[in-house]
Amino acid sequence: MSEAIEAEQSFVDKFPEEARIVRAALLSSFLALVLGAIFGIIQTLHRTDVARIIPSTDYYTVLTAHGVFLAISFTTFFLVGLFTWALTRSLDRPLIDIRITWTWYAIMAVGMTMTGVSILAGFSSAIDMSADVLFTFYAPLQAHPLFYAGLAVFIVGSWIAGADWFRTFLAWKREHPDERIPLQTFMVLTTMAMWYIASSAVAASVLIFLLPWSLGFIDQVNPTLTRTLFWFFGHPVVYFWLMPAYLLWYTVLPKIAGGRLFSDPLARVVFVLFLLLSTPVGIHHQYLDPGIAEGFKFISMTNTMFLLLPSLLTAFTVVASVEYGARQRGGTGLLGWLTDLPWRKPEFTGMMLAGLMFAAGGFSGMVNAGMNINYMIHNTIWIPGHFHLTVGTAVALTFMAATYWIWPQISNKPIYSRSIGLVQVVVWFIGMALMSNAMHAQGMMGVPRRTAEPEYAGFDYPVMFGGYEELNIQIAIGGTLLFVSTVLFIGNLVLTMGNPKVSGLAESLPPALSGPDDAPRVLDNLRLWVGIALTLVVLAYALPLAAIINRGGLLGPGVGTYPAWLTPALDALASAVTPVLDAVGDAAASLVEVVR
């Protein structure tokens, strides 16, 4: 036994400092999950009129907290923990300087605390602070400056995290000049490159417009501009949530299934495609916005549809890898191999159910992406129905399932109860199936999202797929099951943390069936891909942004530019950029003509 231990050290044995930071990040993530789940259950029962324990005006504080804690805090903290683990593990070397690592963790924690406090203060009328602006914070709705400042601090923290990983990678590169980038590191770096591009827009929106405006330095902002900058970030952020789940599906799930990844090169292709296509699509959230030309919307839609490609490829590769695992375990037959998979393992079943729901979410996403079909479902509860399948299950359930696998390796503590874990992931799946399905159905009836009381005085909803009330009950039951599942998850984890440390929990990850040597070298040329990604972003956004500023002014109509000294600089910039824009504009216009 002792020989085996010496032969295989767990992650925490090898990298105790890094394991500490991974645990800290994951625990921060789960704290956000708990808060988000509490606000989730309050909101579900309120909306469906099962139990209204808060006044409806406070509903929007609850909704803001639910969105920000889950979509920003839960996801990003899990990501930074997982990426720290994946990068350190796959490079097999410690981070450059653990003090820098703790610094970015602290910055992110401080930023999220600032934002969280500004939101939660909205519940108390004694404190003159609120941020009931929801996750999207569309101006002219205004939050307390602390809300915007916290977001900016949080994003800066994530940028330093990325720099930490890039520097560690470069140090590894000097030590291993001729080696291919390990797959997990490749995934971390491409995701972070995408994150830098995407988050720059929201950081600009917050620092240049929203924060000075909330502090009273400027009188107003251009609502279409800040909204467009939000969605410049708001779509790629969904891939920022999803990429850690993809990393797990590609590199961990095949191993749990008893096999190995089918193809390393295709995994790299998929991550490159996400880097290229995630950002130039944000305008598809603005199909029904006035003030944005139809041509820009069409270009955004085309890019969006091609963004389906990496996910469709992933579906193939992941299922093929799992099937390979099953056949290694003795599975046979066309579908008979499905019975030879480790369904009793919560990490396996959780990830598989998450993947299955992602397929359903992908199909409802195709509907959302269709420009003119979007009229039917825009801002209806169909949309939250969709993203509770994607981020709410594909991502969240994968993270929880993966925790059952990864936690023992970063703590040397076995999971308290793997049976409870199995129940937990299945309950999540059932709860989400009920809730999301009913949300999609209500959306088809025209029931709006983001409202405390979706029943109106003046009309009744049409009856389809069951009546409005009946669907409400499904939503309430589903939401309750999701809350129960979260409680089981957290309880199990807390009890796990009380377990004594043991040895022999190490798990290794086998290389892919078709290894990196098969992959063209150009795939590892990150500079090239970032260059192309930036070009695509400029092509997709330069003209719409120029048109929006041209129409509504930098700060909305009727107001001078701020600050005054910036005006000449901006004018110079505008005159320098205009010829380029015109050229691109002509190209885009002719493209639209061809398509028409």
Place this chain on the structure above:
Amino acid sequence: MHIHAYEKLWLAASILLILLLIGSVTYGAVGPGVAMVADSEQPVDAQALDEDERFSEPRVEQVGENEYAAYIVAYQFGFEPSPIVVPENSTVTFYVTSRDVIHGFEVVGTNANTMVVPGEVSDLTVEVEEPQEYGLICNEYCGAGHHVMEGKVHVVSQAEFEERNGGGDGA
């Protein structure tokens, strides 16, 4: 780089699916003529709608044979005019703007749906048929009273339209 034969097949099918999706939307635009809310209207000053020719008095008026224009202002927390009365079997273009924050404009149970952004005018042309009362809601969060923001679209007979419109606005 080795790509499995099944994977090539899957890749081809995926690209076909993507092209079909883009094609179906293109057909919707070219065939049935579903136009997007876009930038055809000039920006307005949201703080001076009182002085705007179209929005100082939100109303429905006839602009052509069987064609009507509805000028609508959304605000925290309602729509003007309320209700919006339009005649049956006609073509109606809604011009919607906001005087405060971002709102939504959704005629429940139909695909008449648009964002309403202060400083911009959304235009949306629909065909209305027989007399019916439709619910109108704001579907974008706009503040603490968002859930009470509703209106009505009444499609009425030609005679009733003229009577209710007081004969003044009909051109």
